[in-house]
Amino acid sequence: MASEERTQEILKGLRKALVEFDEDKVKELAQTALDEGIDPFIASMEGLAEGMIEVGDLYNRKEYFVPELLLCADALYAGLDILRPAIKASGRESEAKGSIILGVVEGDVHDIGKNLIKMMFDVAGWTVHDLGKDVPLERFVEEQLRTDSDIVGLSALMTTSMVSMPEIVKKLKEKNPKVRIMLGGAPITPEIVEKYGADGYAESAGTAVDEAMRLLKMLKKEEMKEGENKR
Numbered sequence: 581m582a583s584e585e586r587t588q589e590i591l592k593g594l595r596k597a598l599v600e601f602d603e604d605k606v607k608e609l610a611q612t613a614l615d616e617g618i619d620p621f622i623a624s625m626e627g628l629a630e631g632m633i634e635v636g637d638l639y640n641r642k643e644y645f646v647p648e649l650l651l652c653a654d655a656l657y658a659g660l661d662i663l664r665p666a667i668k669a670s671g672r673e674s675e676a677k678g679s680i681i682l683g684v685v686e687g688d689v690h691d692i693g694k695n696l697i698k699m700m701f702d703v704a705g706w707t708v709h710d711l712g713k714d715v716p717l718e719r720f721v722e723e724q725l726r727t728d729s730d731i732v733g734l735s736a737l738m739t740t741s742m743v744s745m746p747e748i749v750k751k752l753k754e755k756n757p758k759v760r761i762m763l764g765g766a767p768i769t770p771e772i773v774e775k776y777g778a779d780g781y782a783e784s785a786g787t788a789v790d791e792a793m794r795l796l797k798m799l800k801k802e803e804m805k806e807g808e809n810k811r
């Protein structure tokens with residue numbers, strides 16, 4: 581088992597390699613982490629996910645742009661592909677936080693943002709059902725009923741496509757009033773989330789999981805209360 585000092589050295593190296601989108605280095609250090617007995621969940625959270633938050637900050641500070649984001653995303657998935665089987669084997673995944681459906685609304689093919697969000701939920705140990713881009717309303721409803729997911733995350737990058745969101749929100753809540761709905765994408769604001777009758781919003785990948793945890797806590801609290809009232 582690696583010493584605490586050695587562990588921090590490897591986690592720091594993973595963050596640095598990811599920020600520098602050095603895919604080979606990320607893979608090498610992910611394997612080293614496993615070889616030296618470092619918890620793969622910690623390696624993915626404090627190495628890869630933390631590194632991606634640094635990348636998000638560089639993007640927000642306009643030091644990184646879409647191409648760098650894609651290269652870092654590739655490097656992260658290369659590292660996750662090495663760590664995920666070990667996380668599964670360690671049973672840490674059984675602590676799955678919650679389940680979420682993600683998709684870009686119909687008529688919209690902008691999926692870079694949605695893929696970054698998916699990545700954050702992946703590394704945070706959520707069960708993610710990714711419906712992709714240009715997703716018709718019915719698919720969101722169908723998939724929510726099939727998976728009974730706690731949260732549905734809708735993404736839109738265009739003012740012309742985001743206008744379909746209120747109808748999706750309405751249909752999802754008609755079919756399952758318990759479901760919580762998060763909205764996101766460049767044209768989305770907290771005011772629009774309220775106007776569209778949804779429950780949550782995150783401006784970027786850096787805050788999406790926290791927002792989902794907030795919604796999940798509310799959901800669990802309500803379920804508890806319902807349980808008590810029935811008794």
Ligand code: B12
Pocket residue numbers: 636646649687688689690691692693694696697732733734735736737738739740762763764765766767781782783784785786788
């Ligand atoms: C890259 C891009 C493309 C690429 C998309 C590649 C891909 N695979 O995604 C391509 C070239 C295909 C493209 C096509 C078009 N595009 Co374009 N595109 C862009 C661009 C430059 C960047 C978008 C991007 O990836 N940003 C980076 C990601 C990381 O940021 P993000 O998506 O906002 O996601 C973050 C947050 O919003 C949030 N988030 C996102 N989704 C979600 C979901 C949830 C649940 C949560 C919690 C958070 C969340 O977290 C993400 C990560 O931090 C934008 C300009 C812009 N600044 O937005 C124009 C832009 C969106 N495009 C635009 C247009 C008009 C088009 C086209 C119609 C152009 C044309 N005439 O063909 C086509 C439309 C195709 C279609 N049907 O969708 C316009 C939209 C204008 C409008 N109406 O609102 C924009 C704004 C450019 C402009 N200024 O005019 N585009």
